[in-house]
Amino acid sequence: MLCQKCNRAKAEIKLPYLGLRLCKGCFCKLIERRVKKEIRSKKLINEKEKVLLLDNNSKEARISEHIIKTAYNHRVELLKVKVNLLKIGFLSREVKEIIKKNKIKQVIIPWNLDDEIIYFSENLFNKGNFNYLSHFKQNKTSYIKLLRNVLESECLLFARYRKFKFKKKTEKDKQRKDIKKMLDKINKKHAETKFSLLKSIGQLESLLI
Numbered sequence: 001m002l003c004q005k006c007n008r009a010k011a012e013i014k015l016p017y018l019g020l021r022l023c024k025g026c027f028c029k030l031i032e033r034r035v036k037k038e039i040r041s042k043k044l045i046n047e048k049e050k051v052l053l054l055d056n057n058s059k060e061a062r063i064s065e066h067i068i069k070t071a072y073n074h075r076v077e078l079l080k081v082k083v084n085l086l087k088i089g090f091l092s093r094e095v096k097e098i099i100k101k102n103k104i105k106q107v108i109i110p111w112n113l114d115d116e117i118i119y120f121s122e123n124l125f126n127k128g129n130f131n132y133l134s135h136f137k138q139n140k141t142s143y144i145k146l147l148r149n150v151l152e153s154e155c156l157l158f159a160r161y162r163k164f165k166f167k168k169k170t171e172k173d174k175q176r177k178d179i180k181k182m183l184d185k186i187n188k189k190h191a192e193t194k195f196s197l198l199k200s201i202g203q204l205e206s207l208l209i
Contacts, residue, residue: 013157016191024161031150031158036071044135044144045106047076052104055080057167059159060110064146088119089132099141111145113198114152114180120201121179130208133201151194
């Protein structure tokens with residue numbers, strides 16, 4: 001079967017939530033356009049300001065770097081800092097010093113759609129806070145989840161097709177693993193589930209924070 005977008009290459013990827021079968025090239029372009037649309041619609045990036053990427057050597061970090069460079073044709077000054085442990089909303093002293101020294105106002109977090117839903121779910125169950133939903137600000141610095149509307153499975157395919165080298169993420173927290181397992185099970189039966197949940201989280205956000 002041929003790709004339903006270009007009608008030339010072999011369709012290798014099935015996207016049930018869109019009812020499409022795409023080739024590798026068209027799939028990657030679809031993801032890139034989705035992320036770029038998020039950047040434009042929410043005015044996430046100021047080209048005149050430096051951008052810092054929290055690089056945990058994940059597929060999300062590699063994809064975020066790629067999209068920033070291609071979307072802005074290398075016009076944005078992109079800095080990277082290695083982080084071993086990524087905990088949303090909390091930064092090491094080293095990272096804070098880099099932000100201060102370089103006067104960083106934009107920080108990219110390697111974070112996907114699944115991460116966002118799991119974060120919301122675990123805080124809902126634990127009666128936690130929701131201060132770090134969506135893109136957020138701390139001390140006048142914007143924290144941007146560039147891949148917030150991209151599924152983890154899509155990130156994995158994209159990284160493989162672009163031949164990025166990355167460290168495989170292993171979830172050790174039992175509660176997070178259980179939530180992910182439940183979400184994956186539901187999404188397998190109803191392909192639009194995760195996107196619908198993300199939309200609902202966006203609608204609830206103003207009430208929760």
